[in-house]
Amino acid sequence: VPERLAVGIDIGGTKIAGGVVDEDGRVVARARRATPSTDSTAVLDAIADLVEEFRDSYAVRAVGVGAAGYVDVTGSTVVFSPHLAWRNEPLRDAVVRRTRLPVLVDNDANAAGWAEWRFGAAQNQPDVVLVNLGTGIGGAMVLDGRLYRGHSGMAGEFGHQRVVDDGRPCECGNRGCWEQYASGHVLDRRARAAVEQATDTGRALVDLAGAADRVDGRVVAELASRGHAEAVEWIAEVGRWLGIGLANLAAALDPNIFVIGGGVSDNGELLLRPARTAFGDHLTGRGYRSEARIVAAHLGNDAGVVGAADLARLRARRRRPASPGYSVPGPAVARSGRRRRRPRPR
Numbered sequence: 001v002p003e004r005l006a007v008g009i010d011i012g013g014t015k016i017a018g019g020v021v022d023e024d025g026r027v028v029a030r031a032r033r034a035t036p037s038t039d040s041t042a043v044l045d046a047i048a049d050l051v052e053e054f055r056d057s058y059a060v061r062a063v064g065v066g067a068a069g070y071v072d073v074t075g076s077t078v079v080f081s082p083h084l085a086w087r088n089e090p091l092r093d094a095v096v097r098r099t100r101l102p103v104l105v106d107n108d109a110n111a112a113g114w115a116e117w118r119f120g121a122a123q124n125q126p127d128v129v130l131v132n133l134g135t136g137i138g139g140a141m142v143l144d145g146r147l148y149r150g151h152s153g154m155a156g157e158f159g160h161q162r163v164v165d166d167g168r169p170c171e172c173g174n175r176g177c178w179e180q181y182a183s184g185h186v187l188d189r190r191a192r193a194a195v196e197q198a199t200d201t202g203r204a205l206v207d208l209a210g211a212a213d214r215v216d217g218r219v220v221a222e223l224a225s226r227g228h229a230e231a232v233e234w235i236a237e238v239g240r241w242l243g244i245g246l247a248n249l250a251a252a253l254d255p256n257i258f259v260i261g262g263g264v265s266d267n268g269e270l271l272l273r274p275a276r277t278a279f280g281d282h283l284t285g286r287g288y289r290s291e292a293r294i295v296a297a298h299l300g301n302d303a304g305v306v307g308a309a310d311l312a313r314l315r316a317r318r319r320r321p322a323s324p325g326y327s328v329p330g331p332a333v334a335r336s337g338r339r340r341r342r343p344r345p346r
């Protein structure tokens with residue numbers, strides 16, 4: 001049986017990562033390009049170029065593209081992408097024209113969440129919420145084995161739930177958003193302030209980084225891994241806010257597992273232990289429910305590429321059991337396997 005391979009493309013702010021992914025989620029080839037500023041034609045050229053490079057050596061059946069931003073529910077148009085300046089970009093058709101392959105476009109967090117459910121930390125789990133802690137917070141849900149995309153494809157923007165009334169300002173225009181408290185951005189900010197004020201921790205960070213302008217959240221993580229008390233406390237603070245937001249998500253969605261991905265999750269138990277404690281303290285109905293597990297993602301930086309490729313391959317095949325969840329709305333299948341009863345007029 002020939003392997004069914006698909007290309008996954010993960011468009012980030014600074015680089016476009018590509019990979020050839022097999023049916024078991026293994027990345028069998030990789031390549032990358034710099035993200036060409038904000039020029040959408042140049043981004044398209046880079047995607048087509050990566051696909052061509054892979055096709056020289058591999059029989060590729062489909063292309064999946066994950067991009068930060070809002071993607072419409074049909075998986076064809078990037079409605080809005082902050083760092084690419086895309087507005088209603090018909091990306092799928094453009095990539096189809098260049099590659100003559102089936103193409104699927106999705107939000108990068110959806111791709112990562114799908115990958116963790118299919119091949120990573122949440123395999124065989126019925127109700128999964130992925131929270132990706134990068135500079136902001138992205139999210140995805142696989143509920144009852146389906147990627148839940150919302151009515152307009154914009155579900156999972158957990159980072160903008162308000163956790164503090166009239167709190168820190170957010171780029172989205174609101175105040176007190178979760179991502180202002182529980183993302184890598186917080187560690188960057190704490191680190192910069194410590195360096196500016198030349199505190200003991202600030203000096204330790206500069207020593208470790210080699211230069212003041214190289215200090216960021218990753219250097220805080222490095223310092224914390226060596227047991228530095230204040231660096232450990234900063235990560236714990238992010239962890240506590242993480243747990244509070246997860247308790248809100250549990251109240252709304254009641255998943256059985258949370259998968260924490262993104263760069264900040266590299267802090268492992270330094271982050272997750274305080275998160276679990278805060279989660280338990282804030283969880284509604286505690287003692288009367290099974291508490292969701294909170295675990296680190298398994299696939300690291302590959303998640304976006306693997307998920308985009310797998311979604312595209314499955315959609316090109318149009319087969320269950322692992323439905324990407326893009327099909328037209330129909331009666332939902334209850335967990336028992338029976339169809340839910342349709343409401344009838346009385």
Ligand SMILES: [Zn+2]
Pocket residue numbers: 159160170171172173174177
């Ligand atoms: Zn916000």
